[in-house]
Amino acid sequence: MILYFSGTGNSLAIARQLAEQLNERLTPLVDAAGVDMTNEKRIGLVFPTYDFNLPPALPEMVSRLIISPKSYVFTVVTCGSMAGNCIWEMRRILRKKGIELAYSHKVSVPDNSALAFGRNPNKQLKKFERVPARMEQIIRELQAESHTLHYSWFSLLSWLLGRPAIENGMIHCLGPKVNADKCTGCNTCVRVCPMNNISLSDEKAIIGDNCTVCLACVHACPQQTIRTNGQEARKERQYRHPDIKLKDLIKR
Numbered sequence: 410m411i412l413y414f415s416g417t418g419n420s421l422a423i424a425r426q427l428a429e430q431l432n433e434r435l436t437p438l439v440d441a442a443g444v445d446m447t448n449e450k451r452i453g454l455v456f457p458t459y460d461f462n463l464p465p466a467l468p469e470m471v472s473r474l475i476i477s478p479k480s481y482v483f484t485v486v487t488c489g490s491m492a493g494n495c496i497w498e499m500r501r502i503l504r505k506k507g508i509e510l511a512y513s514h515k516v517s518v519p520d521n522s523a524l525a526f527g528r529n530p531n532k533q534l535k536k537f538e539r540v541p542a543r544m545e546q547i548i549r550e551l552q553a554e555s556h557t558l559h560y561s562w563f564s565l566l567s568w569l570l571g572r573p574a575i576e577n578g579m580i581h582c583l584g585p586k587v588n589a590d591k592c593t594g595c596n597t598c599v600r601v602c603p604m605n606n607i608s609l610s611d612e613k614a615i616i617g618d619n620c621t622v623c624l625a626c627v628h629a630c631p632q633q634t635i636r637t638n639g640q641e642a643r644k645e646r647q648y649r650h651p652d653i654k655l656k657d658l659i660k661r
């Protein structure tokens with residue numbers, strides 16, 4: 410079973426490839442809470458890095474999974490370049506459930522938060538050139554049921570520093586804000602939000618208190634109505650993994 414969390418499709422594309430090549434089922438992490446997965450021989454968790462760490466909503470989601478210590482549990486983390494503390498944090502959360510993380514690796518892909526800093530994620534597509542070789546390695550090692558946590562010195566340093574204190578600041582600054590004057594109430598953000606955290610009121614999008622800053626709504630809004638970090642989401646900076654369609658992110 411491959412469980413994924415994804416705002417703009419990078420993690421979904423990797424999870425999908427793993428599911429196909431390992432002949433596993435693919436399920437959104439948000440749908441897996443409370444489902445008995447104790448018979449699964451292999452469980453993969455695929456998710457993005459936020460602020461050198463796990464997406465804020467992930468610890469709670471993972472803590473609600475029903476999995477067996479006998480399963481081979483692995484993670485593949487997507488990131489712009491630095492997955493930081495993700496591996497160690499996931500290992501710690503799983504250990505609290507009596508599960509040992511067997512394998513972990515990262516895949517570098519375009520950084521979907523670049524638009525929050527006035528840069529264009531679509532100018533980072535060259536990063537995809539290195540993905541096939543990394544995926545070939547990951548799949549080979551997973552097929553061999555390798556027990557390896559691939560990490561860099563930077564990820565060890567992040568672990569030593571612990572969860573960055575700026576997390577709340579990240580949510581505060583990068584948290585999406587709707588420009589109600591421009592919002593047409595088209596419902597796209599409501600449907601694409603993996604946290605079910607957006608609703609419509611008087612045909613205007615309202616973002617609730619459960620945002621995990623995946624920026625799915627910012628990138629998907631067809632009117633470029635949702636800002637992050639004070640930056641307008643210009644159309645050319647809106648990003649989605651090239652192999653992932655909007656309906657793939659909505660189909661949950």
Ligand SMILES: Cc1cc2nc3c(=O)[nH]c(=O)nc-3n(C[C@H](O)[C@H](O)[C@H](O)COP(=O)(O)O)c2cc1C
Pocket residue numbers: 414415416417418419420421456457458459460461462487488489490491492493518519520521522579583622623624
């Ligand atoms: C709020 C936020 C924070 C991020 N922080 C990092 C980071 O610390 N390091 C990094 O390499 N990439 C970072 N990224 C980039 C994402 O990890 C990367 O683009 C990921 O593949 C997005 O996955 P998705 O398309 O499945 O949502 C961040 C993205 C967001 C939205």
